[in-house]
Amino acid sequence: MAQIGKAPCDDTLILHGARPEEGGCPDASKPWVLAAAIVGSSMAFIDGTVVNVALPAIQSDLHATAFQAQWVVESYALLLAALLLVGGALGDHYGRRRIFAIGVGIFALSSVACGLAASVQQLIAARAVQGIGGALLVPGSLALISAAFPEKERGKAIGTWSGFSGITAAVGPVLGGFLVDHFSWTWAFFINVPMALLVLWIVWRHVPESRGASASGGLDLWGALLATAGLGGIVYAFIEAPTQGWRSPAVLSALAVGVLGGAGFFVAERKVRTPMLPLELLRIGNFSGANLLTLLLYAALGGGLYFFPLNLIQVQGYSATVAGAALLPFIFIMFALSGWAGQLVDRFGPRMPLVIGPAIAAVGFALFAVPGVGASYWSGFLPAVVVLGFGMTVTVAPLTTTVMNAVGPELAGVASGVNNAVSRAAAVLAIAVFGALMAWAFDAALADHLRDMGASRQVAAFLEGERSKLAGAAMPPGVDAATAAAAKRAVAESFVAGFRWVMLSSAALAMLSAVSAWLMIRGTSAGGADRKN
Incomplete structure (x- = not known):
């Protein structure tokens, strides 16, 4: 399974995602904010583990090759990884509540598209859009907690979120397997819809808006584009090479795009005002x-x-x-x-x-x-x-x-x-x-x-x-x-x-x-x- 539970540093992203003075959320709203963050991030956690269990059924029903099945996972994970830091910055700039809600909406609509996919190509495309939604949703769920809870209350909120995330990590693959065995792999995606509707209702009624203190710093869009090109080119080359051959023009072109995109990313990070990856950190x-x-x-x-x-x-x-x-x-x-x-x-x-x-x-x-x-x-x-x-x-x-x-x-x-x-x-x-x-x-x-x-x-x-x-x-x-x-x-x-x-x-x-x-x-x-x- 490509991602087991939470990625490293998830909890510390919450802890350090806001300045202490940003804990101005009304007390009555705090439980709702925590609930929205838990259910919202749970969608991404469940999706990251359920799909691997559903892959054999997807491969059989859609007559997909093993390499097309890889793309079902990779198209989502690629865009999530490449755009994750930009998603967090967008919340700081345009409002965490707004970007989080947009991410949840994109995730839900693309989940419906995944479940309705009639071919593996349609499923791969829908999963890519789902990755974009996840890149807005995942950091947004963490930022909501960070902004709503002052420093003295944040530890308890983190513990609650982390505990529920652990339960999600345990239950998600088993639930997905049950749905695949007793219903259809499509329900591994449709299960996101009621969860998303619940989150959007909570956000609309109970979650206040907040922005980051660094919202005037600019967005590293070039970094995001080059990171996506670098990762995407290399991933395409290695997935397609077994069927097309390493000398295929498409594979060689993708590999070139990947190498140039990766090199361009590091060049861009040296020049932009607010880089995704501050290169001076690498000297530590x-x-x-x-x-x-x-x-x-x-x-x-x-x-x-x-x-x-x-x-x-x-x-x-x-x-x-x-x-x-x-x-x-x-x-x-x-x-x-x-x-x-x-x-x-x-x-x-x-x-x-x-x-x-x-x-x-x-x-x-x-x-x-x-x-x-x-x-x-x-x-x-x-x-x-x-x-x-x-x-x-x-x-x-x-x-x-x-x-x-x-x-x-x-x-x-x-x-x-x-x-x-x-x-x-x-x-x-x-x-x-x-x-x-x-x-x-x-x-x-x-x-x-x-x-x-x-x-x-x-x-x-x-x-x-x-x-x-x-x-x-x-x-x-x-x-x-x-x-x-x-x-x-x-x-x-x-x-x-x-x-x-x-x-x-x-x-x-x-x-x-x-x-x-x-x-x-x-x-x-x-x-x-x-x-x-």
Whole structure:
């Protein structure tokens, strides 16, 4: 699943998203503001996890390839990641209540379009619009809390929001799986509509307007455009290369756009008055180290876990509901041990938790590579889920603390926003790159299995035409039961071969993130000493 629960620094985005004097919201409105923020952000959290569970059903019903199914996730996540910081700035400039409500409205209408999509191309387009709505909605929900609650009350509000977000992260995939199993994948999108109507009613009746103190600073529209082009070009190249080939003009052009867009983004950030990414932050050792760790570790998490529900449903034969519940131990571990993990930096400093946590996560990813076809969840996958959950628990709170301690209070909001966006961009890029890795490993393994089973030329040719669907490949028509069973086994074994490559690559990325922490993270003080490194 591309995004498990909240991204890092979500809570600190609330904490530092407004000046203390902005807590002028009437007491009677505060519970309503909190309710709007919780339900609004829950839509995005649910959508970020439900769609992965629904992908096999979407792929089957819309006759989509595995790479088109990737676009269903990527079109949403790409625009959300690229426009997230701009969405927050728009709220500061034009009113947080207004931008939040526009985001909710766009999200709801595009959710209806997703549910009514008659082709995978229509679904991808609707998901892209949904990503734009999410980019306005997600930071807006956090900013509403920040603006409504003064500093002395904000901690309790954050705790309430975070607690409900944890419940959402746990319930969302299971609910989505239930809807897919008992109704249709379309309800994974339609469920957003009543939630959106409730939020809009609350906003209209009870939420006051507010603006940020920095509303006169300007918007980094060039940064947003170039970031979208950079991410989009690279993502397109890696998703389309397995079917079009790396020498395809479209793939090479997209790769060029991605590289030039990325380079242009950094050039633009040096020149604009209010950049999305203030480049001087990258000269702060602990900040750059924490963001490199975030990039590597969340690439492993987002890219690796994207394929997990596909394995459970299409290869292991589990229902969508069971697949949705498969990561519940991960979420419960993070929820139960988050308080303990938050004390690790105080006791040991930032370096050791950020080395040990990703190293434990690397072991978890490696354990995902062990089970084969027909594996039991309890003995095959649960140990990996538990170890990965513990590793991420050890990492996330110290990572957030390190990001905040690396800069002064005046830059805390910017720093947390950058780290949050890095984690989302990492998942976007990793899903595309791991998709290409999966396709390469799947094709190679399938050719070997077909040769070993002595498949006829007709069977081999049919499966060659189906390979773009990966584990969702149809079986050759008109063959005997034994041949059909052997072909199905060959497809499943080939997907597992690719899954193992993906998970071992995730383990390598997690270990690299631990190494980056060992080499780059220094100091224990807040604000001052860390910035000198």
